[in-house]
Amino acid sequence: MAHVAFGKVEDYDEEKILSVIEKLFSLTGIDRNFKPGERILLKPNVLAPRKAEMGITTNPQFVSATVKFLRTLGLEVIVSDSPGGAGTKSMFAMKETGIYDAAVNAGAKVVPIEKFGIKTFKSDGGAKIHISKIIYDVDGIVNLPKLKTHSLTLLTLAVKNCYGLVPGFMKTRYHFYYPTPRKFSWLLSEIYERVRDKIRAVILDGIVAMEGNGPSAGDLRKLGLIGISDDCAAIDDALEKLLGLDKPSPVIKELKKRKLVPDYKVSWLNGEETKIHDFAIPSNWKMRLIPSFLGTLANRLIQIYPVVDESLCTGCGECASSCPANAINISSNGLPKFDYKRCIRCLCCHEICPSKAIKLKRTFLTRFV
Structure with missing residues (x-):
């Protein structure tokens, strides 16, 4: 059974974030998924080269606290992601967001995802799925999504964050090939199926979320939430229920169709269970x-x-x-x-x-x- 756990923190104070992450890992036992000396990819949401205060990307202080925690487990940490937009280089985006400096100062190495090349998979129907070979350069992945709405998938959470493992312009082209929520959710599920065994943990940045017309033009909303899990689909399903959605998102529907949403339990640190009311979804x-x-x-x-x-x-x-x-x-x-x-x-x-x-x-x- 998968485990999802949530904790509360007021702001992006790095020491507070680190403390909550440590306690959540202790509560769930997910730290046992790692062995000292392993090489771990930390995969934040770096949608675009925007400043942290815009709330579009995983917060740099959140990244720093996560790196520091993983280092206490004796892990070698590398940080990488493929930003949106044609021609946007990953290292440029990392530096503009502040993630580069935060990660390096915390003891991680930031690497350009472009240098690893592409592995092409084929779906059962013959569609080509392109994923960065960086997944073969590491022992495991820690997924670091940002809690935001999304005009195509309703929300962008842990499974959607795996889309950043598709390098370069191919992400833009996929929007042309899979333009509807149902088709795009199919694509996301295909990608997730090919990387899920590599993902050791999810650590969600929900301290300041984005509601409304996300993932970049929505409204910021302070939730003070950190979530962790050993399964991407489990934490996504739990978050949709926490946010009070009337119906599952198209991503969760597709994942359930494939039987990729496992049974899971939900825990709250210090009994701080909370409900999130009136979370605004995209206007479209x-x-x-x-x-x-x-x-x-x-x-x-x-x-x-x-x-x-x-x-x-x-x-x-x-x-x-x-x-x-x-x-x-x-x-x-x-x-x-x-x-x-x-x-x-x-x-x-x-x-x-x-x-x-x-x-x-x-x-x-x-x-x-």
Whole structure:
């Protein structure tokens, strides 16, 4: 049986975080999953090269505390991730977020995921799944997700964080090949099945979460939560229940279909069990649930699509370079122009925009969904 445990901490005070992590590992016994001398990949959420205070990535102090704890177990720790956006180098993103300095100062080595190359797997249906060979360079993985909402998968938690093991531009292309919640959740489950045996522990940063239109343009919400588990699917399922979701996310539905959500127990440190009320989900989510049999007319009349807020746009062009459908061009005035006939509504542009200038616009009927 898997074990999920939660603890509370008020803020990103590194010593407090370290203390709670130590106690949670002691409570669950997950520290027994490691042997001194092992080489462990610490895999944070480094969505984009953004400052820590934006709440988009795993917090640097959280990373530092985790590295220090793993070092007390006698482990060699390396830190790596593949950020979103076409052409964004992992080392640049690590340094911009503050994770590079935090990890190195705590005794870890930060490595570029690009240097390890790609291993290609094939699904039962013949689809090609590309995963970084970094998984073969380590004895195990510690998954370090950030608790956030996500416009495509509803939430981004431990299983979704495994998507960062897909290196480079392929992540963007996958959004083109798997543009719907159901298809993308299938892809995430395929990736997870191929790395799950390597994952020794999950340590979730839920101290400051993101609700609303995440994973980058939502609203920050202080939850003061740290979660750990020895199973990604277990902690994701437990978190969805803790957040009070009416129905399972498409990721959990797919994982349960594959029998990848194990039986698990939930513990709270010092009996501090809490309930999280009114956690805001993405504004486009109900529209995503419209059955496909309603057809083309419903798709035209009930939809959410990206638009640019010209007052916020800096003309950086990241939206255009990250669009898997090549549906965005930069006009002569420096502003993005959307080709909605080509747009697949994956909302990668909304996710990657550094200035939160890509907004979600709803058609009239969508407001009643």
